[in-house]
Amino acid sequence: xxxxxxxxxxxPAPPVVQRVRLRFAKRGRLRFLSHRDVARxxxxxxxxxxxxxxxxxxxxPHPRLSWVGAAPTGAASEAEYVEMGLTREVxxxxxxxxxxxxxPDGLDVLEAVPAAPPSLADRIDAxxxxxxxxxxxxxDVAAAVAELLGRDSVVVTRVTPSGRKEIDxxxxxxxxxxxxxxxGGPGADPAxxxxxxxxxxADCAILTxxxxxxxxxxxxxxxxxxxxxxxxxxxxxxxxxxRLAQGLxxxxxxxxxxxxxxxxxxxxxxxx
Numbered sequence: 447x448x449x450x451x452x453x454x455x456x457x458p459a460p461p462v463v464q465r466v467r468l469r470f471a472k473r474g475r476l477r478f479l480s481h482r483d484v485a486r487x488x489x490x491x492x493x494x495x496x497x498x499x500x501x502x503x504x505x506x507p508h509p510r511l512s513w514v515g516a517a518p519t520g521a522a523s524e525a526e527y528v529e530m531g532l533t534r535e536v537x538x539x540x541x542x543x544x545x546x547x548x549x550p551d552g553l554d555v556l557e558a559v560p561a562a563p564p565s566l567a568d569r570i571d572a573x574x575x576x577x578x579x580x581x582x583x584x585x586d587v588a589a590a591v592a593e594l595l596g597r598d599s600v601v602v603t604r605v606t607p608s609g610r611k612e613i614d615x616x617x618x619x620x621x622x623x624x625x626x627x628x629x630g631g632p633g634a635d636p637a638x639x640x641x642x643x644x645x646x647x648a649d650c651a652i653l654t655x656x657x658x659x660x661x662x663x664x665x666x667x668x669x670x671x672x673x674x675x676x677x678x679x680x681x682x683x684x685x686x687x688x689r690l691a692q693g694l695x696x697x698x699x700x701x702x703x704x705x706x707x708x709x710x711x712x713x714x715x716x717x718x
Contacts, residue, residue: 476552
């Protein structure tokens with residue numbers, strides 16, 4: 447019996463001939479899925495939908511799915527991204543519909559486009575979040591936001607499996623706005639208060655935060671911790687966090703869609 451040469455692939459796989467990028471949402475109770483759970487759900491969906499996904503080489507091949515900027519467990523999102531390597535060309539819309547049809551309700555595939563340089567990671571350097579704070583009067587939240595924005599630095603401590611980390615939240619904040627619930631804050635129905643109840647709520651405020659990616663990444667709970675540091679703000683009920691968008695910050699502080707055309711920057715002028 448012939449021996450397999452050292453270093454040779456034990457299970458050679460077909461090459462990648464197309465890459466497709468997907469934007470999907472994590473909604474409802476599925477916001478409590480960890481990133482690993484989301485990845486496993488996509489791997490099962492690929493098999494169920496018969497997607498010709500490429501696999502890694504070796505004795506334990508895995509689907510070629512590349513993730514970027516996964517939302518933390520417990521946070522909802524309208525802007526999660528994954529890139530899939532395929533062994534044959536597929537219409538991106540057909541792929542989107544097939545994946546959306548087999549994923550559980552709450553993991554909803556919203557958009558699919560062919561991948562093009564630069565990489566997804568190079569197309570994202572910030573995110574926009576919506577935080578719904580209940581149980582605290584809007585004027586108190588507005589005062590805390592003003593205090594945070596007036597500081598040059600606000601450091602919070604996050605406990606991680608590898609120990610305590612100090613994070614400068616203010617340095618990562620590009621913008622932070624606050625609106626009373628029911629007044630038409632970004633991502634909200636202007637006719638609704640908290641939890642879909644009609645009308646504005648006196649003890650509910652909507653924060654919209656644009657946060658630059660840093661190391662470590664500033665999360666929604668870090669922003670809340672910073673409000674606690676500067677103003678003693680402590681919501682009595684869990685805060686609902688939803689990521690509305692990810693992308694590259696432009697000169698106006700807006701986010702460029704990472705699935706759109708390659709953004710023109712000062713470092714990459716048109717025609718270069």
